[in-house]
Amino acid sequence: MTSPAASISSREAGTVARRPGAGVVLGEPDMWAFVLFECLIFASYFIIYMLYRMADPELFLRSQEHLSQDLGVANTLIMLTSSWLMARCVQAAREKKFEIASRQVVLTLTCGVAFVALKVTEWSMKLREGLGFSTNEFFWFYYFLTGIHVLHVLIGFVVLAVVVHQLRSPERRSQEIVETGATYWHMVDFLWVMIFALVYVMR
Amino acid sequence: MKKGDGELFLFWLLPALGLTWILAFLVFPGFAPPMSPTMSAEEVAAFYRDPNNLPWIRYSMIVFNWFSIGMIPFLTLIVVQIRRMAHRTPVLSYAYLGCLTGGPTLLFVANLFWLLAAFRPERDPALTQLFNDIAWVTFTGQVGFLVADCVFLALAIYLDRQPHPVFETWVAHFNLAIAVALAPAAFVAVTLTGPIAWDGFLSFWVRNGAIALWLAVMTIVLGRNLYRERRAGAIPEAGFAG
Amino acid sequence: MSAAVADHTRARPSGFLGRIAWHWRHDPKIELWICWWVMVSFYQLFGIVFVLMTRVMPPPRPDWDQARIVQWFSDNHTGLLVGFGIIFLVAGMTASSNAIIGYSMRRMSVSRAFAYSYIAIYSLSAIPGMLFAGILLSVGAMRPDRDPRLLAWLYDAGFLTFVGTMGVFLIGTLVWMIAILIDKNRVFPRWFGYLNICNLLTEFVVAPCWIMKTGAFAWNGSIAFWVDTGVFVVYTTAFIVLLRRMVIREDFGDGPLPDPS
Numbered sequence: 165m166t167s168p169a170a171s172i173s174s175r176e177a178g179t180v181a182r183r184p185g186a187g188v189v190l191g192e193p194d195m196w197a198f199v200l201f202e203c204l205i206f207a208s209y210f211i212i213y214m215l216y217r218m219a220d221p222e223l224f225l226r227s228q229e230h231l232s233q234d235l236g237v238a239n240t241l242i243m244l245t246s247s248w249l250m251a252r253c254v255q256a257a258r259e260k261k262f263e264i265a266s267r268q269v270v271l272t273l274t275c276g277v278a279f280v281a282l283k284v285t286e287w288s289m290k291l292r293e294g295l296g297f298s299t300n301e302f303f304w305f306y307y308f309l310t311g312i313h314v315l316h317v318l319i320g321f322v323v324l325a326v327v328v329h330q331l332r333s334p335e336r337r338s339q340e341i342v343e344t345g346a347t348y349w350h351m352v353d354f355l356w357v358m359i360f361a362l363v364y365v366m367r
Numbered sequence: 368m369k370k371g372d373g374e375l376f377l378f379w380l381l382p383a384l385g386l387t388w389i390l391a392f393l394v395f396p397g398f399a400p401p402m403s404p405t406m407s408a409e410e411v412a413a414f415y416r417d418p419n420n421l422p423w424i425r426y427s428m429i430v431f432n433w434f435s436i437g438m439i440p441f442l443t444l445i446v447v448q449i450r451r452m453a454h455r456t457p458v459l460s461y462a463y464l465g466c467l468t469g470g471p472t473l474l475f476v477a478n479l480f481w482l483l484a485a486f487r488p489e490r491d492p493a494l495t496q497l498f499n500d501i502a503w504v505t506f507t508g509q510v511g512f513l514v515a516d517c518v519f520l521a522l523a524i525y526l527d528r529q530p531h532p533v534f535e536t537w538v539a540h541f542n543l544a545i546a547v548a549l550a551p552a553a554f555v556a557v558t559l560t561g562p563i564a565w566d567g568f569l570s571f572w573v574r575n576g577a578i579a580l581w582l583a584v585m586t587i588v589l590g591r592n593l594y595r596e597r598r599a600g601a602i603p604e605a606g607f608a609g
Numbered sequence: 610m611s612a613a614v615a616d617h618t619r620a621r622p623s624g625f626l627g628r629i630a631w632h633w634r635h636d637p638k639i640e641l642w643i644c645w646w647v648m649v650s651f652y653q654l655f656g657i658v659f660v661l662m663t664r665v666m667p668p669p670r671p672d673w674d675q676a677r678i679v680q681w682f683s684d685n686h687t688g689l690l691v692g693f694g695i696i697f698l699v700a701g702m703t704a705s706s707n708a709i710i711g712y713s714m715r716r717m718s719v720s721r722a723f724a725y726s727y728i729a730i731y732s733l734s735a736i737p738g739m740l741f742a743g744i745l746l747s748v749g750a751m752r753p754d755r756d757p758r759l760l761a762w763l764y765d766a767g768f769l770t771f772v773g774t775m776g777v778f779l780i781g782t783l784v785w786m787i788a789i790l791i792d793k794n795r796v797f798p799r800w801f802g803y804l805n806i807c808n809l810l811t812e813f814v815v816a817p818c819w820i821m822k823t824g825a826f827a828w829n830g831s832i833a834f835w836v837d838t839g840v841f842v843v844y845t846t847a848f849i850v851l852l853r854r855m856v857i858r859e860d861f862g863d864g865p866l867p868d869p870s
Binding site: 197 | 798799804825826836
């Protein structure tokens, strides 16, 4: 039941015929399509958030004060660092320095874990103050946006694990997969920055 | 023990279980005669509280609870028969398979609600009536999976184009006829009186009669097939090879 | 089978019915096309019944009082009962969708377990996905004089099961997604594998509907309902189109039939 094309993975060395769009963007064009669609969905969440905020700016401003800006900044720094590490990894992989690249990914993963740990800490702090999901409209969005973002980070762990797996063994090491993984991770970073800006910082 | 023997064991389960179903069916006071949807809440509550009815309601429903899922192994034998037909893909067997858990599960749900209604008959009559309604609507109205299975089997038979088809063509016509007979029962909730109401001619007598007839006919047809295949030694990998 | 080969070369008749008859008699992929068309018809019927007849999509508000709920049941009495009657009748059509998707996984280089788990999971999806809602709301509509408290319970239960049942679709989508992404035969494009993530996430996004009664996260909310349904529509459209392409690409032709073992 396997088609003859199965033995030729276009992910292997670029000498095999590439799919349209490949080589134009970093990693698979398919991942970019997904990233765009996800950003579209998040944009709709942000717009709805803004609409609710405009309806009751008093409440949103007051509730926002309960958020720890320090933790928000810390999370942002962790995310940006992890993105930088991923970019370094892609560069290292291009230069065939697979050991280094592999280490970068592991560090990225560690940053991701730190991010999630910090987030969970932040949530438990808020919950202990009695500020839960149903407390008020601001907090719906706070928990929802940060929550759905954490889900994306967790999915990112799987993506990064795939990248590490690729880099570890000489038979694999597809540059395209590494770049595709990096694209996903950059999206996760980008979404966090947006959430940080809209939920934590914006007055 | 030949490979086909396993299928025969499963096959003979059905008539054995079928007997228990018929018994439970006849014994359940709500079926003989079928309760009217127009009964008021007090009347329904009185029905469940009646000491002549209550034990029989519970025993018959307990029996259903034990054995209603027994339909599934029988239906899987039909899936295996479909796999032996001259088709290019397994999709029709998958479609048949995809329908065969739904029906018994919903029968189970109906059964559950009848048992609930009978568990505390001293309950508020409005609640008893609610459980009774849910049970009846589920029992009578959920014909979709049965209808689809009949249609998929008919399609499979029509498309089984070979010198010795697995089932004869009349079996396909029969299944389609059964599907048509079951169809009106889907609209059971639309009225409380008349032939489509759950005690009505179409939704009760035709629907249940059609199911009983289908079980009887398919048992005979399937049995013949299994014995014939066994004799011919022509049973390939028994079970779900596709 | 030789007759089929000869017929295949004969000219196809024109006219709608003529073409259907030709396909029925001669098209080697007729099984796949039947499944595909039944799937498409089901989704269209679903749309008509749920949106236009029963008015369950978009859902009415969770924060209505009992009197208003009773009013809703009575306003939609016929639409609910007849519409759900249709759904009860055609519920089995969902199986053809599962069958063709299961088949798509059999065409992949992955284990059969994927196809079987998908079919197993989705064979029950119709029950929480639409039939429970149909039963509960029908039972509500059939006796307008029922105690309003009970009608309110049926209303809650119907809509919560409809909007809020998540696990089946979550795990099912996950199974298909993994199959697509590790498949070496490229039965589906990678972007569709990633799109499965979006559909999967909608099952998380909808979770707050079990808690909230107003606002963006209630069962009728802009996020829990509208954005989620939007993603679902995009996803469903995508897989309908991709499955069609898959069937067109099938190349088994008129050759000897596969060994059923």
